[in-house]
Amino acid sequence: MIKAWNKYFALYKISFKQAWYNKANLSGLLFFLFILIFIYNRLWEVIGIQTGEQGINSTFIWYLLFAEAIILSSPKIERTFFDDIRSGTMAYYINKPISFFLMRYTEALGNMSVCFCLLVGFGSLATLFFTGQPPFKIEHFPLITLMCFLSACLNTLLFAAIGLCGLWLHSIRTLSMAIERLAFIFGGAIFPLTIYPQWFVDIAKWTPFYSIYYQTIKLVYDFSWTNLGEVILLNGFWSLLFISFITYAYSKLNKKVNVYGG
Amino acid sequence: MVADFVKICKLFFYIQKSNVKTAFFNTGDAVVNILMMTINNLSFVFMWWVIFHNKGSINGWTFSEMALLFAVSNNAFATYALFARGIQNIPEYIANGSLDNYLVTPRSSLFMISVSESTFANWGDYLTGFIMFFLSGYVSWSCFFLMLFVSFMGFILLYALRLIVSCFAFFASDTQRLGDNMFMAFLTFGMQPASIFTGWYKILFLTIIPAGFLSLIPVRILTDFHLSDLGLMMGYCFLLLFIAIRFFYFGLKRYTSGNRFGVR
Numbered sequence: 419m420i421k422a423w424n425k426y427f428a429l430y431k432i433s434f435k436q437a438w439y440n441k442a443n444l445s446g447l448l449f450f451l452f453i454l455i456f457i458y459n460r461l462w463e464v465i466g467i468q469t470g471e472q473g474i475n476s477t478f479i480w481y482l483l484f485a486e487a488i489i490l491s492s493p494k495i496e497r498t499f500f501d502d503i504r505s506g507t508m509a510y511y512i513n514k515p516i517s518f519f520l521m522r523y524t525e526a527l528g529n530m531s532v533c534f535c536l537l538v539g540f541g542s543l544a545t546l547f548f549t550g551q552p553p554f555k556i557e558h559f560p561l562i563t564l565m566c567f568l569s570a571c572l573n574t575l576l577f578a579a580i581g582l583c584g585l586w587l588h589s590i591r592t593l594s595m596a597i598e599r600l601a602f603i604f605g606g607a608i609f610p611l612t613i614y615p616q617w618f619v620d621i622a623k624w625t626p627f628y629s630i631y632y633q634t635i636k637l638v639y640d641f642s643w644t645n646l647g648e649v650i651l652l653n654g655f656w657s658l659l660f661i662s663f664i665t666y667a668y669s670k671l672n673k674k675v676n677v678y679g680g
Numbered sequence: 681m682v683a684d685f686v687k688i689c690k691l692f693f694y695i696q697k698s699n700v701k702t703a704f705f706n707t708g709d710a711v712v713n714i715l716m717m718t719i720n721n722l723s724f725v726f727m728w729w730v731i732f733h734n735k736g737s738i739n740g741w742t743f744s745e746m747a748l749l750f751a752v753s754n755n756a757f758a759t760y761a762l763f764a765r766g767i768q769n770i771p772e773y774i775a776n777g778s779l780d781n782y783l784v785t786p787r788s789s790l791f792m793i794s795v796s797e798s799t800f801a802n803w804g805d806y807l808t809g810f811i812m813f814f815l816s817g818y819v820s821w822s823c824f825f826l827m828l829f830v831s832f833m834g835f836i837l838l839y840a841l842r843l844i845v846s847c848f849a850f851f852a853s854d855t856q857r858l859g860d861n862m863f864m865a866f867l868t869f870g871m872q873p874a875s876i877f878t879g880w881y882k883i884l885f886l887t888i889i890p891a892g893f894l895s896l897i898p899v900r901i902l903t904d905f906h907l908s909d910l911g912l913m914m915g916y917c918f919l920l921l922f923i924a925i926r927f928f929y930f931g932l933k934r935y936t937s938g939n940r941f942g943v944r
Binding site: 440442443445446447449450453454457460461464465468469588589591592593595596599600602603608609613614615618 | 706713865872875
């Protein structure tokens with residue numbers, strides 16, 4: 419059993435190293451994060467001055483940092499799955515002593531881990547520079563980071579599930595874009611859900627984005643053990659749903675896909 | 681010269697016709713893609729509507745100015761994504777050697793690369809652009825044609841910037857995502873209310889990261905027209921396009937064909 423998992427751990431390590439050595443990609447990500455922090459810090463500064471809410475930028479920019487760490491670290495796994503299904507690459511792996519899905523997923527996790535750690539590390543320094551005092555106690559920082567990392571794993575799983583839809587859809591580009599945008603809106607990835615009308619928040623609560631993004635990231639400015647427990651329970655529930663869908667789609671794929679494509 | 685231009689135009693329309701035909705091979709899929717893109721854009725608009733609804737205005741900008749910004753930027757991006765998106769694949773073409781295919785065609789290689797990819801779903805951006813224009817409250821025929829013109833200038837700006845970041849691939853490896861992120865950073869800058877950038881921020885906004893030419897200047901042209909703003913925008917966009925094209929051909933001199941092979 420342990421031997422079986424060693425294979426995946428080896429893949430994780432290879433992918434981690436590959437991502438680590440891709441300096442151009444990593445610097446592009448960090449540059450983009452810096453620009454986001456810079457712009458939205460300016461936006462909330464201006465709004466704070468206008469409405470007399472000094473320090474509003476600190477809360478929102480720390481919130482934005484963790485939201486972007488989850489989103490930007492996601493390695494476009496849906497495109498990998500879609501291309502593998504369409505091109506027939508997947509069929510070549512079916513008879514190999516390794517699960518194709520777990521192989522791609524662990525590769526994605528390796529890539530995501532590097533990006534996530536760098537984004538949080540660099541982003542925290544940049545956010546401290548722009549805003550000063552963080553809105554959470556410093557001893558809560560590792561736990562908040564860990565919860566956001568688990569959310570990023572769940573986010574990758576969600577996009578893996580979207581990639582498997584390639585079996586039924588001609589193109590998944592627009593679907594994945596729409597899901598990304600829904601995540602931004604329902605997950606409050608740029609602006610926290612507190613600024614949205616209540617009817618909208620009530621709808622958002624029924625989507626996975628609410629717990630993957632908003633509930634988890636909210637720990638940044640509203641940390642409590644009750645909130646933490648709620649996040650773990652809700653994310654656990656959505657993980658089960660995603661895994662059930664993936665198991666169903668993957669079993670269909672195994673039967674249908676061939677070397678000429680799905 | 682004129683004959684060449686006519687030939688290129690004919691080829692351009694032929695390629696676009698073929699793209700539309702390919703997309704409508706599955707009509708349902710094409711329509712759903714456009715609708716999804718429109719919903720995608722409108723959800724972003726909704727987010728900003730909530731902000732403006734809560735805060736009233738941001739440094740003098742109201743939702744009307746924001747709607748004009750969305751109109752211009754969506755139309756500009758749609759034109760780029762539908763007719764010239766191929767340039768974003770330059771790093772990939774260089775990495776796998778497929779740039780050779782475009783270099784040996786009798787037409788301009790840059791033109792052939794530009795039209796090599798088109799995303800049909802981005803017709804939804806045009807739809808969003810026009811919806812936002814009519815929601816802005818600045819509705820008149822003159823404003824409409826001016827909006828179309830500044831959107832076209834916005835397209836030139838986007839095209840030139842994307843070409844410059846794509847050409848980094850001639851000088852370094854693995855620059856695909858670096859280029860994507862730099863372009864996204866520029867777009868993110870350009871999609872914010874320009875009024876938040878004052879003082880030094882404004883200088884940065886119009887020089888090092890020239891996103892002001894996608895947001896501040898076009899909106900100012902549409903709300904408070906001055907010929908000098910229009911001249912400034914046109915001058916800047918064409919200058920950047922000139923630099924981008926020169927940079928592409930400069931980089932191309934370093935390109936030494938592909939030798940990649942693959943097995944599976």
